[in-house]
Amino acid sequence: MNDQRDDLAPDPAAALAIIEQQRRQAGLTRVSNAVLFAVWGLAWLVGYGALWLSGRHGEVSPASALVFGACVLVGLVATFWHVTRRMRGIVGSGPRTGAMFAGAWVVGYAAQGMTIGGLARAGASDDVVQLVANASGALVVGLLFLAGGMMWRSPGMYGLGAWMCLVAGAAALVGLPGSYLVMALAGGGGMLVASGLEAVLRRGADRA
Amino acid sequence: MIHAQARLRVVATLAPFAPGDSISFPRLQKLLDMTAGNLSTHLRKLEDAGYVGVTKTHEGRVPATYVALTPAGRRAFEAYTEQLRALLG
Numbered sequence: 234m235n236d237q238r239d240d241l242a243p244d245p246a247a248a249l250a251i252i253e254q255q256r257r258q259a260g261l262t263r264v265s266n267a268v269l270f271a272v273w274g275l276a277w278l279v280g281y282g283a284l285w286l287s288g289r290h291g292e293v294s295p296a297s298a299l300v301f302g303a304c305v306l307v308g309l310v311a312t313f314w315h316v317t318r319r320m321r322g323i324v325g326s327g328p329r330t331g332a333m334f335a336g337a338w339v340v341g342y343a344a345q346g347m348t349i350g351g352l353a354r355a356g357a358s359d360d361v362v363q364l365v366a367n368a369s370g371a372l373v374v375g376l377l378f379l380a381g382g383m384m385w386r387s388p389g390m391y392g393l394g395a396w397m398c399l400v401a402g403a404a405a406l407v408g409l410p411g412s413y414l415v416m417a418l419a420g421g422g423g424m425l426v427a428s429g430l431e432a433v434l435r436r437g438a439d440r441a
Numbered sequence: 442m443i444h445a446q447a448r449l450r451v452v453a454t455l456a457p458f459a460p461g462d463s464i465s466f467p468r469l470q471k472l473l474d475m476t477a478g479n480l481s482t483h484l485r486k487l488e489d490a491g492y493v494g495v496t497k498t499h500e501g502r503v504p505a506t507y508v509a510l511t512p513a514g515r516r517a518f519e520a521y522t523e524q525l526r527a528l529l530g
Contacts, residue, residue: 242445242446243446243449245525245528245529246529248525249522249525249526249529251446251449251450251453252449252453252456252522252525254453255450255453255454255456255473256453256456256457258454258472258473259454259455259456259457259458259472260457261472262458262464262468262472321465321468322464322465322467322468322469323462323463323464323465323468324462324463324464324465324507325458325459325461325462325463326461326462327458327459327462328462
């Protein structure tokens with residue numbers, strides 16, 4: 234059944250409006266940096282915030298470590314849900330590149346875990362292990378965002394990547410317990426700011 | 442050809458995809474909020490005009506249809522958009 238109206242030509246202004254509206258619709262098939270930065274910004278703010286609150290006065294409590302773990306888990310679930318929902322039914326080099334990017338995160342964090350394990354085994358103190366864990370965690374994020382920013386020509390992601398590399402350095406330099414605060418506020422907060430900037434400035438021009 | 446409202450909506454939805462990427466029929470249908478029959482008709486006309494490529498494939502035993510603009514379709518859309526912008530100054 235073909236509606237008669239389907240064949241009418243819209244006037245130029247209406248046509249441009251339709252084109253813009255459909256461009257935004259097509260944006261629903263791309264992963265949103267604004268969403269992912271917000272998810273992880275919040276996860277870092279709450280997770281590292283909990284570690285700082287308990288680690289301020291001495292040893293980090295098991296409860297705060299659980300909160301941190303829960304934040305990471307929620308972040309992973311939310312990321313997976315968002316990406317699969319947006320990319321459903323899309324095939325081509327876009328999804329393939331995205332899959333390689335996801336793989337890079339797995340490899341990066343696996344390497345981070347092995348590095349920390351190696352340092353602990355070599356006799357590094359708990360404090361040193363914690364500092365390296367924080368710094369290397371932020372460094373993995375920073376380098377991968379620099380790479381992603383280059384790949385998708387996203388100044389926002391690239392800038393956030395550079396920032397997270399600095400956060401990594403700062404998190405090590407300030408020592409414990411300030412390191413957790415740096416991760417929470419500069420790391421988590423930095424991602425939240427980047428999310429806001431992406432949402433406001435990019436407005437539907439998500440990564441291709 | 443593109444200017445007919447419904448076909449413009451279809452082409453305008455496919456245009457933002459990078460060359461080489463394609464979208465499944467059901468996903469496209471959802472983005473356009475059209476009935477399957479309606480979308481099929483428009484896609485056939487666009488395909489006949491050489492603006493859209495429709496690929497039928499199988500995922501396991503389930504048939505799947507993927508849609509993308511052809512280079513000719515992309516060029517036609519860009520020319521049309523330029524025309525519109527020129528008209529509006």
